[in-house]
Amino acid sequence: MKRTPLPPRTARIKSRRVTRGGRGSDPAKFAWIRQLRCLCFASDPMGCKGRVEVHHDRHLGSSATDQKVVPLCGGGHHREGPHSVEQMGRKWFQEWHRLDLAEECARYEAAWQSRKASGAMLNAAGIA
16 A cells, blocks of 8 residues: 655744743833843852843743743853853752842842832833
């Protein structure tokens, strides 16, 4: 019994160029986080390099939510550098810098909610 071959795939799968804001996504919060100082500046000021990026904290394969974010510099503590969370891993990163990412995420979320409730959300990008 001979099977007919599948037709070749003609349409290519295109990658998204713009992140779609999911449920609970808040671009104003990300703009505010990017204006803050790197979370590790107090423990490792010489290691801070590059612009501040939004780091989504994940624990044991959990999905990233926009409520669990902290500011980390891109070149030193987020993706690159010997003391970055991507290079060291979450556990060793927390021990090295003597901080708890879950507590820091809760602290930044509480600060954002109070800022949002007070109406002081306007940032340099003009996002209200």
